[in-house]
Amino acid sequence: MNNFWLILSQSYTTKFKTKSFLVTTVLVALAILVATNMERIFSYFDEGGETEQIAVVDESGTLFEPFQAQFSAVEDEVKLVKTNESESVLKDEVEEGTYEGYLMLRETEGGLPAGVYKAGNITSSGSAEQIQQALQSLKTIHAAESLQLTDEQMKIWNAPVQFNTVALADTAKSEEERMQAQSLVYVLLFFIYLSVIMYANMIASDVAIEKSSRVMEILISSVSPVTHMFAKILGVGLLGLTQLGIWLLVAYLSLANQPESLAANWLGFSSLSSSMMIYAVIFFVLGYFLYATVAALLGSLVSRLEDVQQMMTPLTLLVMAGFFISMYGLVQPESTFITVTSYIPFFTPMTMFVRIGMLNIPLWEILLGVGVLLVSIFLLGSIGARIYKGGVLMYGKSNSLKDMKKALDLSKNR
Template structure:
C-alpha cells in the first residue's frame, strides 16, 4: 500500500507544480472573475457609449414619442432631427457623424413605417430597439383608430391564464421544476467538462510515462491495480483542487455583486429551495462518473506508445460523453421520455441522465439507487478488465494506436503470469 501512496502523491504533486496547470488555473480564474463581473464591465465600457442617430421624420409626429419609448426601455440611443437631403444623411453616416439614419413615414393606413440605414446590419441592437419602440407607437395609434381604451388594449394583450396541475402524487411544482432545471443545467456542464478534461489528463499521464520507459520499472514493483488507481486518484485530487479554487473564487466574486439582492447566494439564483438530496445525488453521480471514465481513460492511455496517438484512442470515449450530454440536454425539456429513461441505465450515460432525472422528476428511491449500483458494478468490472489490459498495455511499444491492441495487451498479461 506504501507504493500506492507514493505513486498517488507523485502524480498529484508533479501535476500541480507544472507550469501548464498553474497558468491554466490562473487564466480560468481570471475568466470566472470576468464572467461574474460581466455586468459591471459592460457598464464601464458603455457609460459614454451613447449612439446618435439622425432621424428624417417626414410625419412630424413620430420623433418625440419614439425617443420617449427608447428612454423607457433604458436605451442609450439619442435621436436627432435631420432636415437635410437623404444623400447628405447617408454621407454623414459614412463619415461617422451618426451611427445610422432613420427615415420615418406613414403608410396608407396612417401607421408608421421606417427605413434604417447604417454602415452594417450585423449590429442588431440599435435596429431592434428602434423597431420595438415603433411597435409600441404603432399599437397605440392602431388602438386609437378603432377607439380602443387603454383597459381594452391591455385586456387584448394580456396572456391567457393557464394553470398547470400535476396529478401524480408528490409531483414537483412548476417553481420547483424551474429551480431544479437551472441547477441540473449548471451541474451537467460541470460533469461534462470535468470528465472531458481530467480523463484526458489521465490518459496523457500514462502515455507520457510509458514513452519514457519509466513504466517498465514501475510495473515490476507495483501491481497494475494499485498503479492505475493511484494515478486516477492523483488526477482526481488535482481536479478537485482546481474545481475548489474555481468555485470558491466564483462564489465570492458573484456574492460581492449580490449585496443589494434579497436572500443569500443560492436564493438570488433561485436555488434556495432545491432539496438537499439533489445536491447529494449530484456529488455521488459526479464522483462515480469520474471514476468510470477515468478508469477507461487509464487503460486506453496504456495502449499507445506516442503521445500524439492519445486523441485517436480516446475519441470514442469522448463521443460517449458528448452523446450523454446531448441526451441530457434533450431530457431537460422532456425528462420523462421513454428514450431518456432507457438510456439512463446505460453505464456510460448514467452519471448525467440519472442525475438529470433525479433533479427533474420525483423518482422512486430504487431508480437512482439502481443507477448507483450499475455504476459501481461497471467501475469494478472495468477496473478488473482495465487492470489486465493496463498491465500488458504498458509493455506494448511501436505502432499501437488500434483497439486490436487490447487483445495483444491481454495476451501479454497472460504470458507474464505464466
C-alpha cells in the same frame, strides 16, 4: 499500503506542479471571472461614452412628440433628435458617426404612423427593434382614437391574454425552475465532460510515458501493477477535484457579489441548491473513475505516447456520445430515450445528472443510477486490473484492442 499512498501522492503533486496544470487552472478561472462579470465590464467601457443619437425627420409634423414618448418607454439610452435635414446630409452624418441612424416618420393613408429606419449597418444597430416597438405602440393608440375607444376599452384591448402552463406529471418542474436548471446543468455538464476527457487522457499518457522510459519496469518490481494503477487513478482524480473545486469557488465568489446580475439569473444562482452541487460532485467522481479505469488499461497496452490517442479514440467517442445525448436531454428530459440511457453505465454520469437537474425524479432512480455506476466501476476495475497487470509488460508497437487478450494471458503467468 505505504507504496500505494506514495504513488498517489507522487501522481498528485507532480501533476499539480506542472506548468500546463497551473496555466490551465488560471486561464479557466480568468475566463470564469470574465464571463460572470461581463455586465460590469461592458458598463465600465460604456462609462463616459457619448450618448447615441438617432435623427428623426417628421414628415407628418405631428408624430415626433408622441413617438418620442413611446420610444423613451422602451429605450432610455438613445437620444432622438428632430431634424429637417435632407437624406443626403443625414447619410453623410451617419457615416461620420454623428448619428447612429435616421428615421423617416410619416402617416399612412389611413392616418396611422409608419416609418423607415436607415443606418450604416442594421445588424450592428440595436435600436431598430425598439423603434419598431415604439411605432407599434403609437399605432395602437392612433387606431384606438380613430375607433373612439374609451379608457376602459383601451385597457381591455391592451391587456395581455391570461395564459398559464401547469405540468401534471409529478416529476415536472415549473417553467422558471426548468429554465434556471437548464442553464446550470449545461455549465456543470460541460465541466464534467471536459474533465473526464482531460483526466482520462492524462492517466493513459502517464502510463505510456512510464512504459516508454522503462520506469515501469522499476515500479512493478517494488509494487504490484494493480496497486500502481489504482493509486495513479486516485491521484489524478484528486487533482481533478482540486481543479474543479477552484473553478467552482471562483464562480461562486464572483456571483455572490452580484446576485442580481444577468449571469447569476441565467445560471439560477439565487435558487442554486446544495443538493445540485452534491450531485454534480458525485456524478463527476463516479464518471471519472469509470472512464479513468478504462483509460489506465488502454494506456498500459501502448508503449509509445504517439499511440495513446489512437487507443483512446473509442473511449473519447463514448464520452462525446454521452455529452450529445445529454444535450438532447436538456430539451427532452422526459423522453424514454433519456430515461433508458441514464442507466447505461458510460452515459449515466451525464444523462442521470441532466434528469436530476431538469426533473423531480424519485430518490430510488438516483440511487439505482449510482448503483449501476458503482457495479460497473467494480467490474471494469477487476477486468482492468488484470489487463493492466499484463499490459505493462508488453512492449513494441501495440495499438489494437485485440492486445487485451494478450495482456490477460500475460497476467495469468505472473
